[in-house]
Amino acid sequence: MKLIQSFYDSDDTLKMAKDLIGHFLYTNLDGNITGGMIVETEAYMGVTDSSCHTFNNRKTNRNATMYCQGGVIYMYVCYGIHDMLNIVTGSEGDSQVILIRAIEPLTGIEIMKERRGDVPLKRLTKGPGSLAKALGLKRIHDGISLTEDKVWIEDQGFKVEPENIIETARIGLGCPEPYFSIPWRFFLKGNVFVSGKTK
């Protein structure tokens, strides 16, 4: 069952970041459906979070989408090479997002392999750059709604027990404390597609 607009309107971004673990993310681009189960997310909590692109109410062309009403995707390029997929949450103007860091590949695996080149299955969708590439998402998809038919998330009734969601510090940040180590990264315990350290 596809998640509807009201799911994304919630401003409890941390709860959503955990809820998304065990949900299913799909894209339908160029006539190809690809996707899998979300196993790793990170929350970026808006203007008060010094690691967030909108820290201090910063408004630029790049981050404009982050201020949209929840339910659209924010895509940006990191290191000039990798496109990153984020889910915008909450009300218009509050700029909180959830970075999708990894999925377990399930649908359209052959298509994803073509997009990724010659990599082993276990690395197909591990890490935010790999995931976006496998799903065919690029910066040009910035601002697309999750309630339309190019990219969406489903609840398929997969239950994740709270004790199987591990919380750690976010990965790759260069910001000062306390946000450097605040545990706003979430992943599914024991899943081999989780990136970075898995304990």
Next chain:
DNA sequence: GACGGGATTTACT
């Protein structure tokens, strides 16, 4: 108009 750097990945040694 120049310059620095980044929510990473991969291929090296």
Next chain:
DNA sequence: GTAAATCCCGTCA
């Protein structure tokens, strides 16, 4: 473990 790849964007001149 370390380094290279690589591109806008945001900032400052």
